[in-house]
Amino acid sequence: MTSSVSDPVRLAEALLFQSSGPVSRMTLARALGEDVEIAQIVSQVARRTEGLGFELVAAGDGWMFRTAPDLAESLKAMLERPPERLPRAALEVLLLIAARQPVTRPEIESFRDASLPQ
Known part of the structure; x- marks a missing residue:
């Protein structure tokens, strides 16, 4: 071509x-x-x-x-950084959503016995 x-x-x-x-x-x-x-x-x-x-x-x-x-070491260090972990409360909410879809905000708050941040 x-x-x-x-x-x-x-x-x-x-x-x-x-x-x-x-x-x-x-x-x-x-x-x-x-x-x-x-x-x-x-x-x-x-x-x-x-x-x-x-x-x-x-x-x-x-x-x-x-x-x-000259950028290889900086890039390598940044890419090898472990991902940040989600807080336990966020993991609980995600688990509830995955298990009970569809789910409403009041149902999540009731299950967790706490209000969700706005």
Whole structure:
């Protein structure tokens, strides 16, 4: 598939962004056109992503976006944080809703013997 897109750099960026793995030279050539200089396009994409939270890297027989190395530890720490637990009262309400659907607010308050926060 040959493309007549006016900005091949943007098309290459979009292709790299949507891909779950490395994008090969052949795939880029099919998308951008055989007459486009792939090395020049890849170089422009790399320049345009300098200083962002991700960067273009060579991987296997192609290229892909990866997290910027200086952000990797912060990102890893944030993603590994355990999810916050719900309070016991919230879990009780969810259990009641799951077990007795449909349920009204007064029924929940009666079951818990406490009013629900507004």
